[in-house]
Amino acid sequence: MASYIGIDVGGTFIKGGLVSKGQLIDFQKIETEAEKGPERVIQNIASLIERLKREDTEAAGVGVPGMVDMKNGIVRLPPNLPGWDEVHLTEKLEQMVSIPTFAGNDANFYAVGEWQFGAGIGADDLIVLTLGTGLGGGIISGGRLLLGANFAAGEVGHISIVPNGQQCRCGNRGCIEAYVGRDYLVERAKYLAQKWHSDRLSNKSALSPKLIAEAADEGDEAAKALWHEFGRMLGIAIVNYVHIFDPELVVLGGGVVGAWNHFIDPLMAEVKARLMDFPERKLKIVKGALGDMAGIYGAAFVAMKRGAV
Amino acid sequence: MASYIGIDVGGTFIKGGLVSKGQLIDFQKIETEAEKGPERVIQNIASLIERLKREDTEAAGVGVPGMVDMKNGIVRLPPNLPGWDEVHLTEKLEQMVSIPTFAGNDANFYAVGEWQFGAGIGADDLIVLTLGTGLGGGIISGGRLLLGANFAAGEVGHISIVPNGQQCRCGNRGCIEAYVGRDYLVERAKYLAQKWHSDRLSNKSALSPKLIAEAADEGDEAAKALWHEFGRMLGIAIVNYVHIFDPELVVLGGGVVGAWNHFIDPLMAEVKARLMDFPERKLKIVKGALGDMAGIYGAAFVAMKRGAV
Numbered sequence: 001m002a003s004y005i006g007i008d009v010g011g012t013f014i015k016g017g018l019v020s021k022g023q024l025i026d027f028q029k030i031e032t033e034a035e036k037g038p039e040r041v042i043q044n045i046a047s048l049i050e051r052l053k054r055e056d057t058e059a060a061g062v063g064v065p066g067m068v069d070m071k072n073g074i075v076r077l078p079p080n081l082p083g084w085d086e087v088h089l090t091e092k093l094e095q096m097v098s099i100p101t102f103a104g105n106d107a108n109f110y111a112v113g114e115w116q117f118g119a120g121i122g123a124d125d126l127i128v129l130t131l132g133t134g135l136g137g138g139i140i141s142g143g144r145l146l147l148g149a150n151f152a153a154g155e156v157g158h159i160s161i162v163p164n165g166q167q168c169r170c171g172n173r174g175c176i177e178a179y180v181g182r183d184y185l186v187e188r189a190k191y192l193a194q195k196w197h198s199d200r201l202s203n204k205s206a207l208s209p210k211l212i213a214e215a216a217d218e219g220d221e222a223a224k225a226l227w228h229e230f231g232r233m234l235g236i237a238i239v240n241y242v243h244i245f246d247p248e249l250v251v252l253g254g255g256v257v258g259a260w261n262h263f264i265d266p267l268m269a270e271v272k273a274r275l276m277d278f279p280e281r282k283l284k285i286v287k288g289a290l291g292d293m294a295g296i297y298g299a300a301f302v303a304m305k306r307g308a309v
Numbered sequence: 310m311a312s313y314i315g316i317d318v319g320g321t322f323i324k325g326g327l328v329s330k331g332q333l334i335d336f337q338k339i340e341t342e343a344e345k346g347p348e349r350v351i352q353n354i355a356s357l358i359e360r361l362k363r364e365d366t367e368a369a370g371v372g373v374p375g376m377v378d379m380k381n382g383i384v385r386l387p388p389n390l391p392g393w394d395e396v397h398l399t400e401k402l403e404q405m406v407s408i409p410t411f412a413g414n415d416a417n418f419y420a421v422g423e424w425q426f427g428a429g430i431g432a433d434d435l436i437v438l439t440l441g442t443g444l445g446g447g448i449i450s451g452g453r454l455l456l457g458a459n460f461a462a463g464e465v466g467h468i469s470i471v472p473n474g475q476q477c478r479c480g481n482r483g484c485i486e487a488y489v490g491r492d493y494l495v496e497r498a499k500y501l502a503q504k505w506h507s508d509r510l511s512n513k514s515a516l517s518p519k520l521i522a523e524a525a526d527e528g529d530e531a532a533k534a535l536w537h538e539f540g541r542m543l544g545i546a547i548v549n550y551v552h553i554f555d556p557e558l559v560v561l562g563g564g565v566v567g568a569w570n571h572f573i574d575p576l577m578a579e580v581k582a583r584l585m586d587f588p589e590r591k592l593k594i595v596k597g598a599l600g601d602m603a604g605i606y607g608a609a610f611v612a613m614k615r616g617a618v
Contacts, residue, residue, distance in 0.1 A: 125458040148555025149434040159549035172583040240468035246457025274481040282458045
């Protein structure tokens with residue numbers, strides 16, 4: 001028997017789980033305290049590892065935002081974590097905990113989780129997209145996670161699909177993230193609510209993708225129009241990924257997937273209209289199976305494989 | 310001493326070379342006779358292999374357009390080769406020649422050639438683009454050629470960057486190929502020539518990218534404007550690839566690279582404006598080093614590796 005710890009470091013909470021035989025047998029979370037700087041965050045990660053650790057625990061994987069040198073456990077420039085210009089995370093962690101640790105990008109670990117324990121079991125070529133504040137993801141091609149020359153591969157949200165389009169927070173214009181990210185959805189909902197005189201949306205003081213999905217559930221036309229646009233734009237981006245990677249599976253995860261029924265038809269219509277078709281093409285587009293826990297599962301798997309994924 | 314044959318099957322000619330110690334020591338070409346169907350083309354490939362073969366020749370690689378199952382040597386749906394719905398190429402070839410043969414996609418083999426013997430020597434993460442009739446390419450990530458679930462990875466020309474843009478021959482709209490492919494360039498040159506009253510371009514009976522490049526060399530404003538647009542559009546697409554793969558190197562090959570001096574500045578300006586930047590980012594954009602011979606070198610390398618690239 002052996003168990004592995006998976007840690008998912010977010011801007012507000014650090015979540016951790018213990019995985020044994022592919023099952024999550026413990027889950028705990030603590031505050032990140034990102035504003036107190038890297039040393040404190042690393043102490044928090046270490047204390048969470050200690051709390052989760054059992055006698056048979058062999059290693060821990062830690063998913064962190066930013067560019068993470070998986071070979072050397074070095075974290076570079078994570079958004080939401082001030083002061084982390086270059087942090088030798090696993091080296092520092094291993095001075096505090098008694099098991100080997102492995103670090104990687106959180107969106108990549110999310111993808112690995114869905115691949116090994118969720119919607120992607122058995123697939124060798126898949127793209128996992130996480131829809132939330134932004135659009136992130138991880139790419140597995142030929143049974144291997146793609147990392148890139150600077151450990152910055154998988155920035156799938158930052159492909160421009162409208163040359164002079166919406167300004168994206170990354171500096172580029174017309175990125176798909178600028179049309180499916182949380183901020184855009186909220187702004188767009190306000191605009192459509194006014195245009196369509198939707199009381200359901202315009203009366204809300206703080207809109208969120210969840211509330212916009214609920215409004216669509218209740219039949220609000222402005223909300224339905226928004227998810228229609230969302231599906232179309234995401235469909236265009238997915239066709240681009242498919243033409244480049246030729247995956248057998250595209251997995252959609254993240255909170256926005258709650259609006260699945262409102263965007264999947266226009267998304268699939270766009271895919272059908274745009275995809276290069278040929279007989280017996282292997283391709284499915286499915287919902288993630290692990291929700292918020294995907295990152296923890298992925299981190300635990302990376303720990304089990306001692307970093308080699 | 311050992312030598313390897315590389316074959317590059319085009320719609321009009323089959324080109325072949327013999328590679329030993331990384332050097333091309335023989336080159337021959339014959340007509341494809343594509344219109345006579347697959348059996349004849351396969352005989353032509355076999356006879357070219359026999360002509361190139363020496364006593365120390367150990368294997369041959371054959372690059373073919375279309376989706377090529379590299380594991381089983383099966384070619385599916387190549388454009389320009391009528392009747393090739395599904396052809397067991399290596400099985401048939403090995404009944405005619407006395408050495409093992411390995412088949413793969415021609416654009417992928419081109420990329421492998423530049424990677425192993427050309428502009429990409431020593432790189433583990435690179436994208437090779439071939440600019441000609443269309444925009445094709447091959448992707449090497451983490452030291453491995455990406456193939457995809459249907460052996461259709463690397464269709465880099467068919468990412469849409471203008472949602473309701475130019476109709477592409479693939480069925481999609483706004484593909485980058487529809488803005489940098491030969492047909493578009495020629496049509497666009499005609500339009501710009503009229504608009505700018507360019508005698509140099511409008512007097513030509515049959516325009517080609519080569520002639521448009523020469524017109525730009527001579528200072529023609531319409532031709533210069535066209536290469537400027539070309540560079541900008543290609544720059545947008547390259548940023549998209551880089552955000553997804555994070556390569557250390559982007560290699561540009563194909564005939565259109567002859568206009569390099571006319572498009573590289575606007576291309577790099579677009580990259581600079583759009584690329585997510587961070588300190589010490591590894592990324593170079595360079596010309597291919599092997600020209601037309603890249604596909605032959607790549608096919609010979611695949612033969613040397615017995616298909617495992």
